[in-house]
């Protein structure tokens with residue numbers, strides 16, 4: 001396969017895998033480090049490099065999930081709170097290996113539009129997902145639970161203008177890779193002028 005075909009295959013076969021489909025096998029930290037290195041090569045307007053990562057492994061995964069569930073309980077109207085969701089968040093880490101919380105660090109100068117900083121961090125996250133796919137690592141970009149809640153920002157000690165972009169759940173799976181699905185034909189997403 002030429003380089004394009006390899007890249008295309010990795011991109012098209014990358015799938016989101018839920019933590020409940022992961023099998024508990026640990027990922028070597030050297031591989032996590034390699035994924036972070038890929039992330040660091042995302043494009044960045046003004047070279048602000050706004051991507052930041054908080055990596056949880058081993059017991060810290062369990063603690064993070066417990067704390068995340070506690071944030072959900074503390075910040076949720078008792079009428080909307082459900083035990084099912086609380087337990088889902090609390091148990092999210094049981095079968096995965098690492099969680100990487102990714103956030104956008106707003107630069108002090110604020111010279112780049114926030115949209116572009118978010119775009120740069122998204123590109124960094126996609127680099128991680130593609131790297132993971134190429135290594136046979138299962139991954140999910142999650143924005144569930146309290147990801148976007150102010151309490152998560154406070155828990156992580158982030159600045160007011162920083163933004164949590166998502167939780168990357170990483171592990172291994174025994175489940176066969178699912179067929180990808182796209183609902184809208186590409187032609188409907190492209191306007192081509194000649």
Ligand SMILES: Cc1cc2nc3c(=O)[nH]c(=O)nc-3n(C[C@H](O)[C@H](O)[C@H](O)COP(=O)(O)O)c2cc1C
Pocket residue numbers: 014015016017018140141142143144166180181
């Ligand atoms: C910004 C963002 C947030 C997402 N949040 C969630 C989430 O909270 N829970 C979830 O199951 N999947 C989440 N996903 C993954 C999507 O569900 C998934 O990408 C989509 O179903 C397409 O499947 P694929 O990634 O296998 O192609 C998120 C994806 C993105 C880009």
